[in-house]
Amino acid sequence: MPMLSQATDKTLNFNMSNSKFSVKYCVLLPIVLIVTILLWALPTSAFGIADLTPVQQRMIAIFVFAALMWMFEIIPNWTTSLLVIVVMLLSVSNKGLAFLCKPEFGTLVDYKSIMASFADPVVMLFMGGFVLAIIASKYGMDAVIAKGLLGLFGKKPKMVLLGFLIIISIFSMFMSNTATAAMMLAFLAPVLKALPEDETGKVGLALSIPVAANLGGIGTPIGTPPNAIAIGALENAGYQIGFATWMSRMIPYVVIMIFIAWVLLQLFFPFKSDKIELKIETKARKWGWKDYVAWITFFVTILLWVTEQATGINSNIVALIPLAVYTCTGVFGKDDIKEINWSVLWLVAGGFALGTGLNKTGLAATLINAIPFSAMNVVVVMIIAGLICYFLSNFISNSATAALLVPILIVVGTAMADPSAANNTQFMALGGMTAMIPFIAVCASIAMLFPISTPPNAIASSTGLVKTAQMTKVGIIIGVIGFVLGYFLLTKVFPFPIA
Numbered sequence: 001m002p003m004l005s006q007a008t009d010k011t012l013n014f015n016m017s018n019s020k021f022s023v024k025y026c027v028l029l030p031i032v033l034i035v036t037i038l039l040w041a042l043p044t045s046a047f048g049i050a051d052l053t054p055v056q057q058r059m060i061a062i063f064v065f066a067a068l069m070w071m072f073e074i075i076p077n078w079t080t081s082l083l084v085i086v087v088m089l090l091s092v093s094n095k096g097l098a099f100l101c102k103p104e105f106g107t108l109v110d111y112k113s114i115m116a117s118f119a120d121p122v123v124m125l126f127m128g129g130f131v132l133a134i135i136a137s138k139y140g141m142d143a144v145i146a147k148g149l150l151g152l153f154g155k156k157p158k159m160v161l162l163g164f165l166i167i168i169s170i171f172s173m174f175m176s177n178t179a180t181a182a183m184m185l186a187f188l189a190p191v192l193k194a195l196p197e198d199e200t201g202k203v204g205l206a207l208s209i210p211v212a213a214n215l216g217g218i219g220t221p222i223g224t225p226p227n228a229i230a231i232g233a234l235e236n237a238g239y240q241i242g243f244a245t246w247m248s249r250m251i252p253y254v255v256i257m258i259f260i261a262w263v264l265l266q267l268f269f270p271f272k273s274d275k276i277e278l279k280i281e282t283k284a285r286k287w288g289w290k291d292y293v294a295w296i297t298f299f300v301t302i303l304l305w306v307t308e309q310a311t312g313i314n315s316n317i318v319a320l321i322p323l324a325v326y327t328c329t330g331v332f333g334k335d336d337i338k339e340i341n342w343s344v345l346w347l348v349a350g351g352f353a354l355g356t357g358l359n360k361t362g363l364a365a366t367l368i369n370a371i372p373f374s375a376m377n378v379v380v381v382m383i384i385a386g387l388i389c390y391f392l393s394n395f396i397s398n399s400a401t402a403a404l405l406v407p408i409l410i411v412v413g414t415a416m417a418d419p420s421a422a423n424n425t426q427f428m429a430l431g432g433m434t435a436m437i438p439f440i441a442v443c444a445s446i447a448m449l450f451p452i453s454t455p456p457n458a459i460a461s462s463t464g465l466v467k468t469a470q471m472t473k474v475g476i477i478i479g480v481i482g483f484v485l486g487y488f489l490l491t492k493v494f495p496f497p498i499a
Contacts, residue, residue, distance in 0.1 A: 028072045036065040049370040053106025056363040058091050063354060063407075070400035071392070077400045078343035081350020088114050088357055109360040117353040121316035122221075122232035123345050128319025129222030132298055133175040134339045135326060139294045140283055142171065142183055147280040150187075157201055157271035160278065164188065164208045165258050165265075169216025173223045173254075174302070176341060177213040181456035184209055185463070187280050192465065194277070201271035206465045207474055210448055210456035211261045215482075218445045219254045220305075221246050221315065225344055226402035229351050230441040233406045236355060237414065239434050241496055243305040243315035246438075249494050253442070257482055264477060268470070290331050297325045344399060351403025355410065364411045373412050374421030381416075382436055382491075385409055386443040386483060393447030398454065402444045409440060431495035439490050446482035449475040 039061035044052045047060070062084060069080040090096045093111035101108055117123075136142045146167055153163030164184065171180040188205060195202050217224030221231050221243055231241055285291075304311060304318045326332030358364045368374075373381075385405065392401040413436050416427040430436075447453055449472045451461035457475075460466050490496070 024072065024074045029074050032065065032068045032072065032074065035068065036061050039064055049366060051366055051369075053362070055092050055106030055108060056361050056366055058100075059088075059357045059361050059363045062087055062091075062357065066350065066354060067404050070404055071396050073396065076343065077397055078346040078350075081347045081353070081403070084350050085114060085117060085353045088353060092357060092361055107360070107362045109357060113356055113360060114353055117349040117356060118346070120232055120349065120352050121314075122228045122235065123349055123352070125316045125319040126222055126225070126228045126348065127340060127345060128301070128322055129174060130176070130340045130345075131323050131326065131332060132301060133179060134336050135294050135298065135322070135332060136175065137179070137183075138336065139291055139331075140285065141295065141298065142175070143187075143280060143282045146171070146184070146187060147282055150278055150280065155275040155277060157273055157276050158266060160276045161201070161204060161208055161265060161271075162262050164205065165212045165262055168209060168212035169219070169254055169258050172213045172216030173219040176344075177217050177224060178455040178459070180216075181209050181213045181459045184213075185459055187278070189463075191276055191278060192463065195273060199272055200269045201273065202269075202465050203470060204265035204269035204271075206460050206463045207265060207269070207471065208261070210454060210460045210471075211265070211474065211478065212258060213456040214445055214448050214454055215254055215257045215261065215478075218442055219247060219251045222319075224441075224445055225348055225399035226441040226444040228348055229399070229402040229406050230437045232348070232352055233355055233410050234434065234437055236352070236359070237410050237433065241434065241438075242308045243318075244308050245496065247306065249438070249490065249496055250442075252494065253486060253489050256485060257446075257478070260481055261474075261478060264474060268474065290329065293325065293329050294331050297322050297331075347397075347399050347403060351399075351406065354403070355407040358407050358411060364414065367411055368415040368418075371415075373415035374418060374423060376416070376423060378416060378423050378426045378430055381412060382430070382439060382487070385412075385436070386439055386487065389440050389443040390447050390479060390483060393444045394449045394453045398444035398447060402441060405440060406437060409436060413437065428498060430491040432498045434496035434498055435490045438496060439486055442486040442490070443483060446479050446486070447475075448478065 040058060042057075044054060044057050047057065065087075066080055066084045069075065069083075070077055075083075088109070089111055091100050092109050093101060093114055094108040095101070095111040096108075136145075149167050149170075150160075150163045153159040168180055168184050171184070188209070192202050192205060218227070221227050221241075227246070231246065234241060301318060301322045304313055304321070305315050308315050308318070323332070389401055389405050392404075410433070413427075413433040415421060416423050417432055418424060421427070448457055451458050451468060451471065453475070457471060461468070461471065
């Protein structure tokens with residue numbers, strides 16, 4: 001009977017995967033292609049936008065194609081980004097297909113600037129973060145640090161929960177949220193098994209993993225892709241936000257949200273047990289000179305990031321230091337390179353390429369002139385944009401959502417930042433571009449309603465302890481509080497420097 005049951009399960013899974021495959025490729029893909037081709041082939045006059053050129057029209061078609069492909073995830077998100085870059089090179093660059101890329105069709109983009117998206121300074125910053133995370137895992141630094149820090153919180157269940165929230169959020173600032181969640185679940189799994197069956201606090205402990213991982217990533221530029229996308233887009237628009245400057249605004253936000261999450265998890269899932277035993281085993285190993293190189297370089301890199309204003313070394317340059325040191329000393333080898341999350345880097349690059357296309361083809365300026373952004377109510381624009389970002393991020397990856405929305409909001413922000421704009425005073429009073437774009441990055445990270453919303457959510461769901469309804473209940477409260485707090489913190493209380 002068990003064998004029959006397993007065979008039935010496999011058949012059901014196979015049928016479900018086939019069904020999803022059929023819907024994606026037989027229904028959604030044709031819809032996306034038809035919409036894209038229509039936008040590409042229509043006469044420019046059909047758009048009702050004055051001075052729209054054929055090149056700009058192609059950028060609109062490419063942008064809509066990217067948006068729909070990211071939303072439906074017909075192919076992997078990073079593949080869509082790569083496809084977008086290739087299509088842009090062929091159709092809107094100065095070295096593309098000759099019959100398409102003629103000067104009379106509009107302003108063409110230098111092909112080098114499109115290809116440079118792969119090596120954008122912010123992409124390098126993110127790569128440096130991945131390298132540090134790989135080395136931390138390879139040399140057991142993550143387990144040693146986690147054991148040392150969690151030991152400070154004792155054995156009382158409430159304090160252990162707080163410890164997990166704090167430690168996970170700290171790790172997520174410098175490691176991928178997914179890797180952090182997987183690592184901390186490995187530490188927590190034996191504890192969850194040892195607790196009584198009727199211990200409601202187990203659900204709170206399991207939920208602490210995605211909540212803290214998602215919130216903690218907001219704290220640093222390398223914590224999560226939406227941060228990098230926001231910072232890169234702002235940099236291209238002429239706004240500089242340093243590593244330490246980002247942390248000085250976002251860490252207070254994370255601290256407040258972690259405290260709120262701690263209270264909520266205790267309220268919804270109170271502990272019955274009097275104490276919790278944490279046993280985190282670290283591999284006994286004989287230290288060699290490579291271990292010292294790994295640890296020292298790790299902390300020197302973080303120190304250089306947070307002291308950027310004092311040293312004058314740009315954080316993007318600092319990100320390459322560990323890569324250089326680790327590769328030269330053999331700490332980071334050719335097998336470790338395979339561990340870098342290249343799919344995330346390529347996804348981010350696709351977002352930057354879209355931003356480059358919007359600006360360099362003149363489409364951004366055309367949209368600014370055609371759509372009355374400069375007359376819109378700034379508060380309404382920010383709140384609607386934030387809600388759209390939050391909603392989308394619950395169903396598609398937060399990276400794809402940010403890559404989709406940030407380039408458009410840069411256009412909107414540019415219009416409102418114009419001194420001649422009717423809403424300029426209101427926009428600047430709310431922090432301007434450096435408030436709106438980071439706020440969107442925050443909205444992408446606080447979306448955690450369902451198991452599909454983020455990989456850490458899926459990891460928590462895999463424990464079997466958390467029901468979707470429980471996750472959604474906690475997620476929606478944290479989302480609402482995080483949205484309101486993020487808006488007021490970044491626009492009223494502690495805004496980034498505007499210039």
